[in-house]
Amino acid sequence: MSDRSIITAIQKISGTFTEDRVKMMIGTVDSIEGNTCTCIISDQMPLSGVQLQAAVCDGWLLVPSIGSTVVIMYSTRNDPFIALYSDVDRAYLQVGIASIELLKDGSITLNDGSDGGLVKGSPLVQKLNNLENKVNDLITTFNSHTHGVVAVGSPTSVPTTPISGSLTPTTTSDIESQKITYGV
Numbered sequence: 001m002s003d004r005s006i007i008t009a010i011q012k013i014s015g016t017f018t019e020d021r022v023k024m025m026i027g028t029v030d031s032i033e034g035n036t037c038t039c040i041i042s043d044q045m046p047l048s049g050v051q052l053q054a055a056v057c058d059g060w061l062l063v064p065s066i067g068s069t070v071v072i073m074y075s076t077r078n079d080p081f082i083a084l085y086s087d088v089d090r091a092y093l094q095v096g097i098a099s100i101e102l103l104k105d106g107s108i109t110l111n112d113g114s115d116g117g118l119v120k121g122s123p124l125v126q127k128l129n130n131l132e133n134k135v136n137d138l139i140t141t142f143n144s145h146t147h148g149v150v151a152v153g154s155p156t157s158v159p160t161t162p163i164s165g166s167l168t169p170t171t172t173s174d175i176e177s178q179k180i181t182y183g184v
Helices: 003-014 121-144
Strands: 022-033 036-041 046-051 059-064 069-075 081-085 088-095 098-103 108-110 117-119 176-182
Touching (some): 022 059, 046 069, 059 081
Antiparallel strands (some): 059 088, 117 176
């Protein structure tokens, strides 16, 4: 019987064969490489390939700040992954085909952001009210306008009320948030 089979037999008898021994260590984020990072462990030893989440899948993906302190978990069955973060640069939430990205500067992107910024309600309502008021002025002027009957040969003078003012063309930046974008 080999050493490994003896160890396995003892683990099975003691009920620890299927146990997963979980360990934690504290480190400092040195660099980010895709969905993994390199951390410096307390004894100045670099640990590379630390996953940013327990498994690549839907759910939260937090990207720690360089230099932040993290708690790294690992076990006999799992690769090391970050369980706790002291500082985060960005966060992603993926659920099926829907996603949200939150950045440290306060900006939010829903899905791919291709449809532009989220509409700002108050400026849009003001623009619509200006347009509606101008159209109502035109309707009132049109409905109150009359042509007088003028005898042949007499001078014509019909009083009319001119409509004054103009609308300012709306630009995207007038009604769109630069901090929240959304898309397909």
